[in-house]
Amino acid sequence: MNVVRQFGNGVFSMSGREWSLLVACLLAIVIFSVASPHYATSGNAATVLRNSVELLLIGLGMTLLLAMGGIDVSIGIVMGLAAIAIGRVLGAGGNPLLALIAGPLVGAVLGCVTAAVVVLGRVPAIVGTLGLLGVYRTAVFVLLGGQWLSGLPSSLTDLLATSVLGVPVPALVIAAAYLAVWLALRRTPYGLHLLAIGNSEEKARLSGIPVIKIRFMTFAISGVLTGIAATFYVATYRNVEMTIGSTLALDAIAAVILGGTSILGGRCSLIGTVLGVLLLRILQNGLLLIGVPSLWQPVVTGVLIIGVLGFEAVCNRLPLGRFQRARA
Amino acid sequence: MTEPFLVARNIAKRFGALTALANVDLEIRSGEVLALLGDNGAGKSTFIKILAGAHPPSGGELVIEGNPVAFHSPKDAAASGIATIFQELALSENLSIAENVFLGRELKRSILGIPFLKRKEMRQRVDGLLKELDAHISDPEAPVGSLSGGQRQAVAICRALNLNARLVIMDEPTAALAVAETRKVLALTRRLAARGCAVVLISHNISEVFEVADRIVVFRRGRKVAERLAADTDHEEVVSLITGAHPDVRALEKTN
Ligand SMILES: Nc1ncnc2c1ncn2[C@@H]1O[C@H](COP(=O)(O)OP(=O)(O)OP(=O)(O)O)[C@@H](O)[C@H]1O
Ligand SMILES: [Mg+2]
Numbered sequence: 001m002n003v004v005r006q007f008g009n010g011v012f013s014m015s016g017r018e019w020s021l022l023v024a025c026l027l028a029i030v031i032f033s034v035a036s037p038h039y040a041t042s043g044n045a046a047t048v049l050r051n052s053v054e055l056l057l058i059g060l061g062m063t064l065l066l067a068m069g070g071i072d073v074s075i076g077i078v079m080g081l082a083a084i085a086i087g088r089v090l091g092a093g094g095n096p097l098l099a100l101i102a103g104p105l106v107g108a109v110l111g112c113v114t115a116a117v118v119v120l121g122r123v124p125a126i127v128g129t130l131g132l133l134g135v136y137r138t139a140v141f142v143l144l145g146g147q148w149l150s151g152l153p154s155s156l157t158d159l160l161a162t163s164v165l166g167v168p169v170p171a172l173v174i175a176a177a178y179l180a181v182w183l184a185l186r187r188t189p190y191g192l193h194l195l196a197i198g199n200s201e202e203k204a205r206l207s208g209i210p211v212i213k214i215r216f217m218t219f220a221i222s223g224v225l226t227g228i229a230a231t232f233y234v235a236t237y238r239n240v241e242m243t244i245g246s247t248l249a250l251d252a253i254a255a256v257i258l259g260g261t262s263i264l265g266g267r268c269s270l271i272g273t274v275l276g277v278l279l280l281r282i283l284q285n286g287l288l289l290i291g292v293p294s295l296w297q298p299v300v301t302g303v304l305i306i307g308v309l310g311f312e313a314v315c316n317r318l319p320l321g322r323f324q325r326a327r328a
Numbered sequence: 329m330t331e332p333f334l335v336a337r338n339i340a341k342r343f344g345a346l347t348a349l350a351n352v353d354l355e356i357r358s359g360e361v362l363a364l365l366g367d368n369g370a371g372k373s374t375f376i377k378i379l380a381g382a383h384p385p386s387g388g389e390l391v392i393e394g395n396p397v398a399f400h401s402p403k404d405a406a407a408s409g410i411a412t413i414f415q416e417l418a419l420s421e422n423l424s425i426a427e428n429v430f431l432g433r434e435l436k437r438s439i440l441g442i443p444f445l446k447r448k449e450m451r452q453r454v455d456g457l458l459k460e461l462d463a464h465i466s467d468p469e470a471p472v473g474s475l476s477g478g479q480r481q482a483v484a485i486c487r488a489l490n491l492n493a494r495l496v497i498m499d500e501p502t503a504a505l506a507v508a509e510t511r512k513v514l515a516l517t518r519r520l521a522a523r524g525c526a527v528v529l530i531s532h533n534i535s536e537v538f539e540v541a542d543r544i545v546v547f548r549r550g551r552k553v554a555e556r557l558a559a560d561t562d563h564e565e566v567v568s569l570i571t572g573a574h575p576d577v578r579a580l581e582k583t584n
Pocket of ligand 1: 343346348366367368369370371372373374375415
């Protein structure tokens with residue numbers, strides 16, 4: 001049984017799990033700095049943070065989904081479709097403000113499509129989103145017509161690659177998204193309902209919780225966050241390639257589980273997700289710099305997922321592990 | 329006699345080919361403890377789930393104080409003043425006691441149109457309820473998953489009390505309890521009735537039933553086979569009604 005206090009959690013309050021992640025991040029940084037002369041540079045630090053933007057936004061949504069006992073394996077391709085929409089708006093010389101709303105809008109619509117299939121259609125989330133993954137992948141191929149969208153105008157980039165009072169816009173947006181998700185989760189009835197559904201859908205229903213509405217909303221929220229991620233993606237790279245987002249869902253699920261959110265639902269940590277994303281990106285970047293081909297990145301992610309879940313399963317069988325968990 | 333709080337007429341429930349309930353007529357009165365008895369699988373839980381809005385009935389109607397009602401969810405039943413303590417308790421182990429007591433009907437204040445939880449008020453209210461119940465739970469912020477069976481039962485009862493319910497339904501509330509806790513729950517059912525609440529109690533413990541019930545209804549194979557005032561019957565007769573050995577039940581089952 002997962003016995004974790006939900007009340008009184010601060011915006012950044014950390015338990016043993018989160019502290020170990022922080023230590024793991026620092027440890028990885030030290031090791032890579034020793035192993036590669038190119039590692040410990042401010043340019044590389046900026047690259048790691050830059051590479052984390054989309055995954056942080058998508059990870060927040062995935063945290064809500066997993067906490068609710070849901071999942072979305074199509075989320076990377078959803079970002080791809082939103083990116084194509086943004087790219088089309090920009091490519092047609094559209095107003096960058098229009099491009100700004102295109103991402104969240106497409107994300108919201110696709111989130112509602114996923115919700116319609118999984119929640120209204122009562123298809124298990126893993127199966128429903130796997131089916132959608134296939135459909136969306138083909139949609140990306142058809143929409144791109146086998147060609148990259150590239151050389152997009154820089155109007156969106158000019159808008160988002162700026163700073164407000166010295167803070168980069170992506171950092172501001174991520175902070176705002178984090179705060180909004182944290183408030184929803186810990187300070188509103190929605191958060192309680194989501195965690196109750198993650199614990200047991202039937203018990204939540206018997207308690208008078210509008211289960212269908214809450215589940216639907218959560219897929220939609222995840223879609224909007226993914227659409228915002230797509231906006232930053234297009235602003236940064238100014239192109240949309242055929243393979244866009246193909247490893248994002250795997251990365252997001254890995255980061256969220258690494259952060260201490262239960263794959264079975266009912267328990268989650270937002271700060272854990274942030275640290276999980278950073279650790280994942282630090283490892284991927286560091287391995288690349290010490291000469292491990294990028295082909296190996298999904299292997300690292302996969303091994304992390306299996307490792308964490310295996311470790312938790314073993315801990316749960318040990319009385320000591322259970323004790324530590326209860327105090328977390 | 330006053331008008332009953334709730335009247336169930338001709339209630340039926342089918343799960344696919346299985347008929348769990350058929351032709352159930354029942355009146356539930358305020359200020360009265362009504363005991364529902366019957367063998368395992370007799371349909372008691374199914375019946376109260378219909379009263380609680382957790383199952384739609386396949387037939388029949390529910391009338392509350394003269395008005396026909398149709399519950400589409402447990403929330404609707406709660407809005408009509410019906411609080412149910414389910415056999416499986418329906419508590420969320422990962423949430424705190426206070427959160428569980430208010431789950432689904434939280435106290436909230438609206439800021440910019442967003443409903444925020446009033447956590448302090450909820451905790452204080454739960455503190456008071458736990459004291460009133462004499463539940464020996466010191467911290468309403470403790471997760472329900474860390475509580476004993478009796479303490480969980482107390483939390484479920486708090487939930488019902490907190491609703492200010494007109495009808496409280498308890499499905500085998502004492503099945504998992506020790507002697508002292510059982511006494512407490514039984515005293516509480518009487519106290520609820522004294523307050524003017526209608527109480528429906530499901531139990532397999534017949535002596536317990538005679539201690540608190542005003543009326544006894546027996547279910548058998550999805551039908552109501554008998555209704556007695558507790559004062560007009562005894563342990564032995566009730567047993568024979570449950571097992572079907574009673575001549576009335578035999579006669580009834582022959583005609584069907
Ligand atoms: N959700 C369901 N789906 C299918 N059949 C069900 C469902 N709920 C109950 N039943 C069936 O309906 C019948 C009545 O069950 P119910 O739970 O109402 O019995 P009960 O009188 O509460 O028994 P107990 O004393 O064991 O709690 C049983 O045959 C049971 O298997
Ligand atoms: Mg039952």
